[in-house]
Amino acid sequence: MTQVDVRIYEVGPRDGLQNERAAIGVDAKLQFIDLLADAGLREIEATSLVSPTAIPQLADADELLARLNRRPGVRYPVLVPNARGLERAVAAGAEAICVFTAASETFSRHNLGMSISESLAAFAPVLAHAGEAGWWTRGYLSTAFGCPYEGPVAEAAVVSVAERLLAAGVDELSIGDTIGVAGPSDVRRVVRALNGAGIGQDRLAMHFHDTRGTAVANVSAALDLGIRCFDSSTGGTGGCPYAPGAAGNLATEDLVYLLDREGLRHGVDLDGVLAAAAFISDTLGRPLASKVGQAGGWPA
Amino acid sequence: MTQVDVRIYEVGPRDGLQNERAAIGVDAKLQFIDLLADAGLREIEATSLVSPTAIPQLADADELLARLNRRPGVRYPVLVPNARGLERAVAAGAEAICVFTAASETFSRHNLGMSISESLAAFAPVLAHAGEAGWWTRGYLSTAFGCPYEGPVAEAAVVSVAERLLAAGVDELSIGDTIGVAGPSDVRRVVRALNGAGIGQDRLAMHFHDTRGTAVANVSAALDLGIRCFDSSTGGTGGCPYAPGAAGNLATEDLVYLLDREGLRHGVDLDGVLAAAAFISDTLGRPLASKVGQAGGWPA
Numbered sequence A, B: 001m002t003q004v005d006v007r008i009y010e011v012g013p014r015d016g017l018q019n020e021r022a023a024i025g026v027d028a029k030l031q032f033i034d035l036l037a038d039a040g041l042r043e044i045e046a047t048s049l050v051s052p053t054a055i056p057q058l059a060d061a062d063e064l065l066a067r068l069n070r071r072p073g074v075r076y077p078v079l080v081p082n083a084r085g086l087e088r089a090v091a092a093g094a095e096a097i098c099v100f101t102a103a104s105e106t107f108s109r110h111n112l113g114m115s116i117s118e119s120l121a122a123f124a125p126v127l128a129h130a131g132e133a134g135w136w137t138r139g140y141l142s143t144a145f146g147c148p149y150e151g152p153v154a155e156a157a158v159v160s161v162a163e164r165l166l167a168a169g170v171d172e173l174s175i176g177d178t179i180g181v182a183g184p185s186d187v188r189r190v191v192r193a194l195n196g197a198g199i200g201q202d203r204l205a206m207h208f209h210d211t212r213g214t215a216v217a218n219v220s221a222a223l224d225l226g227i228r229c230f231d232s233s234t235g236g237t238g239g240c241p242y243a244p245g246a247a248g249n250l251a252t253e254d255l256v257y258l259l260d261r262e263g264l265r266h267g268v269d270l271d272g273v274l275a276a277a278a279f280i281s282d283t284l285g286r287p288l289a290s291k292v293g294q295a296g297g298w299p300a
Helices: A012-018 A026-038 A061-067 A083-091 A105-112 A116-133 A155-167 A184-196 A215-224 A252-261 A270-284 A291-295 B012-018 B026-038 B061-067 B083-091 B105-112 B116-133 B155-167 B184-196 B215-224 B252-261 B270-284 B291-295
Strands: A007-010 A096-102 A136-142 A172-177 A204-208 A229-232 B007-010 B096-102 B136-142 B172-177 B204-208 B229-232
Touching: A007 A252, A012 A026, A012 A270, A026 A061, A026 A270, A061 A083, A083 A116, A096 A105, A096 A116, A096 A155, A105 A116, A116 A136, A116 A155, A136 A155, A136 A204, A155 A172, A155 A184, A172 A184, A172 A229, A184 A204, A184 A215, A184 B252, A204 A215, A215 A252, A215 B215, A229 A252, A252 A270, A252 A291, A252 B184, A270 A291, B007 B252, B012 B026, B012 B270, B026 B061, B026 B270, B061 B083, B083 B116, B096 B105, B096 B116, B096 B155, B105 B116, B116 B136, B116 B155, B136 B155, B136 B204, B155 B172, B155 B184, B172 B184, B172 B229, B184 B204, B184 B215, B204 B215, B215 B252, B229 B252, B252 B270, B252 B291, B270 B291
Parallel strands: A007 A229, A096 A136, A136 A172, A172 A204, A204 A229, B007 B229, B096 B136, B136 B172, B172 B204, B204 B229
Antiparallel strands: none
16 A cells, blocks of 8 residues: 555445445446545445345345456455355455444344344354454444444443454454444543553544534544544445434545545545545435535635 | 533524525514524624625615514624614614624635725724724634635734734634635644734634535634634525535534533533524525434434
């Protein structure tokens, strides 16, 4: 990779699209991923190897991975929930994988159909194989700032699950504000709690949703704390199943605009991101959810 | 006023509505202002005494001020551009007024039809009378972070116009990101330059537009600098005439959500703001531009 100050980890093709209702063909997904790589994105989460019945939008994951134009220097992680997903990941030649759990027990049961401990057990063989095979691995720690069922989540719960994920072998943790409720003070509170448990910024990525307009402010607070990896979704796709009409993932174009204003190198071209955002917006048949997608960059 | 950590200065009825195309009747405007006061807002900029031909949306300013239900403890500032506006302000019994200029010479000429110096001369009699009458006064310093014609604006230009406004007698400066381009670093740069010229946080308010999604982050950066007054517009009304479809003023509901998360007292009730936002959205016949307007508060 070229030298960057901040890594932008693109989650649009997986986390963004899995929450969109309009069915999208594999050709369009592959074109979207190519446009993202054209824009300079070097980490693009491509799809999820969950059960096709669980997330019909990503039922084409095997075909997508088989046809993926893997460019040198670009990482294409794929979400792998369990041993069955692992078989498919091996067959697809995966080299970077993600697992997913939550800080909230109730959210885990509702969203994954199992407890947090059961989810860790489910992907233990995935991480074991990844360790042997030398794959890059990431663990999503969702609902770290709030749960749609339980409300506020204690930072001790976040730290506990973070420690278990790291013990299970993940290289990086993505700390998720799944329902978009955090403010900058929450970011400081949770990151400092993780640091207090010996988990440093080099292991941490932040995954913000812009549901209540705080995502960019949260990135800014995390930058001040030395966090240097952020998840985002080109076009602001994703939505939130708990708040119809609400904004979804932090849009990559909004993140890029902030980082440009802050003078931080990230290797991504805003116009390229806007082109990919326009493509996915056209494909989905709805306006862009991002501010910069609507207003454009500046100076123009 | 009740004890607050942060003042929320509501600009919806003036700055918000003046950029909206749909004509709104004076009854609806008065109802909107009442709903804002119901929500706990204690500074509500009511209208502008500009020429009715310049801003037809606010041509009803005299009638609005005559009929305004002035509640105890609520300040209802009105924008007064010149000696003619001053006559109208006196006739309306105004006690709090605002004047408006820019950091960018080209913006001033395009937007006000005169140079910055000419604008200061135009409202000099307004501030002179206000001083004699003991009115509260505020000076808007627009395009402090960027100009649609000139591009980036030097902080020296901001400081220079700020000093002239204070010398002319304004009590408070509202430093405006008129086209919504600033990031947190810009906020720090401009506020520190003002501080360096001896202008303290007690004289400063920040006026952010959310055109590129940075407004909440900019508020957070300004809070860290000790700024304690922010302008916002309930419902996120305002738009930007230079970017069709783009977001306008920072929405009051998004600001309130942030301040609540940060544990800062402001005296404003989020549900009350959302009720006022829903009212103005219905009146304008378009969806709310704010994130919290769409998603709601949290915990719900």
